[in-house]
Amino acid sequence: MYTFDQATLDGTGAFLVGELERLDQELNMPLVGYTWSRDIQLREDVSIADDISSFTNSTFAAAGTPNPNGKNWIGKDSTAIAGPNVDIAKTGFPLTLWGMELGWTVVELAAAAKVGRPIDTQKFDAMQLKWNMDTDEQVYRGDSQLGVKGLLNYNGAAATNAPKTWATSTPDEIRASINLLLSNAWAASGYTIVPRDLLLPPEQFALLSSIIVSSAGNQSLLTYLRENTIAFHQNGVPLNIRAVKWLKGAGTGGTDRMMAYTNDKKFVRFPMVPLLSVPVQYRGIYQLTTYYGKLGAVESPYPETMAYMDGI
Known part of the structure; x- marks a missing residue:
């Protein structure tokens, strides 16, 4: 049976070793696996000063002529010509x-x-x-x-x-x-x-x-x-x-x-x-x-x- 001095400070990793004890000096870390770096890429433009990371999504809308659901045909003398509409929405997440x-x-x-x-x-x-x-x-x-x-x-x-x-x-x-x-x-x-x-x-x-x-x-x-x-x-x-x-x-x-x-x-x-x-x-x-x-x-x-x- 091995005995250990109870006054030993285990937190430092220094402890008593018996005469007939062969201590393996290799440090065995906790067995933990993580794979996040494999499955996603980082957004690296954020800084320690930022509180929120955000991005935008643009939505486009365009009506056809003369059929609103069709192509944008115009005549040689057209004066009313349709154009596209743009909406930009922002989404934010906390840092x-x-x-x-x-x-x-x-x-x-x-x-x-x-x-x-x-x-x-x-x-x-x-x-x-x-x-x-x-x-x-x-x-x-x-x-x-x-x-x-x-x-x-x-x-x-x-x-x-x-x-x-x-x-x-x-x-x-x-x-x-x-x-x-x-x-x-x-x-x-x-x-x-x-x-x-x-x-x-x-x-x-x-x-x-x-x-x-x-x-x-x-x-x-x-x-x-x-x-x-x-x-x-x-x-x-x-x-x-x-x-x-x-x-x-x-x-x-x-x-x-x-x-x-x-x-x-x-x-x-x-x-x-x-x-x-x-x-x-x-x-x-x-x-x-x-x-x-x-x-x-x-x-x-x-x-x-x-x-x-x-x-x-």
């Missing part, structure tokens, strides 16, 4: 200040440095991990306290229900449900954009990887779907299929949801002000520094290019 203070005493710093586990570096790593975890949730789910939505529950994106769960579906039925989702987004955009990206819950992603569709046994359904949906035939590039943990239970009634969209700044982006810091402050034997940044909310000037399907 919220995020911050954490790192602190340690000079005694803790010296003790941790002596055993090869600097407390300042570890606290910085912990702060960055929290920053990325908060950003991950903000990107995918938004924040209920701030009243903002994320990539997976954005207002204005169409949502439908799957005919049946994938666990009880054949490969053809799974492919049909994905094509239905892509077609819904294509139709909502006026047949302008077919989504290039598909996000799935981890279990459904694993299911596609495990189903073999080739008689030779060398092609999974996941690989097959990349080039056998309307996305590939319309866009000319394989459908980009990825797994996202936040989709599990994200649908109506706690069902699993999948999402189709195009990962491009024109259609969806996330405003962020990267972390900044203040100089180290000294208070007695304490050293303190503060890191701060700003997290916005997912912006989509064209929410009709996104689509959800629940119950997969």
Whole structure:
């Protein structure tokens, strides 16, 4: 049995080691994964001085002549010629200040440095991990306290229900449900954009990887779907299929949801002000520094290019 001195300051990473104890010096950080930087691009024109990030949507209207619903024909001697009307609407989202203070005493710093586990570096790593975890949730789910939505529950994106769960579906039925989702987004955009990206819950992603569709046994359904949906035939590039943990239970009634969209700044982006810091402050034997940044909310000037399907 190992015994540890209760007076040991665990926060510094310095503790007693027995004579017959072999301590592994490698630091094992918390097991955490985040994928926000993979699935969305940043809007980088925002600054720490900004309180709101906004964008505009223009609406055009034009009446034809002589038929208001027709083309704009005019005669050689026309004096009343119609023109277009323009309306510009602005949409804004809050840019919220995020911050954490790192602190340690000079005694803790010296003790941790002596055993090869600097407390300042570890606290910085912990702060960055929290920053990325908060950003991950903000990107995918938004924040209920701030009243903002994320990539997976954005207002204005169409949502439908799957005919049946994938666990009880054949490969053809799974492919049909994905094509239905892509077609819904294509139709909502006026047949302008077919989504290039598909996000799935981890279990459904694993299911596609495990189903073999080739008689030779060398092609999974996941690989097959990349080039056998309307996305590939319309866009000319394989459908980009990825797994996202936040989709599990994200649908109506706690069902699993999948999402189709195009990962491009024109259609969806996330405003962020990267972390900044203040100089180290000294208070007695304490050293303190503060890191701060700003997290916005997912912006989509064209929410009709996104689509959800629940119950997969």
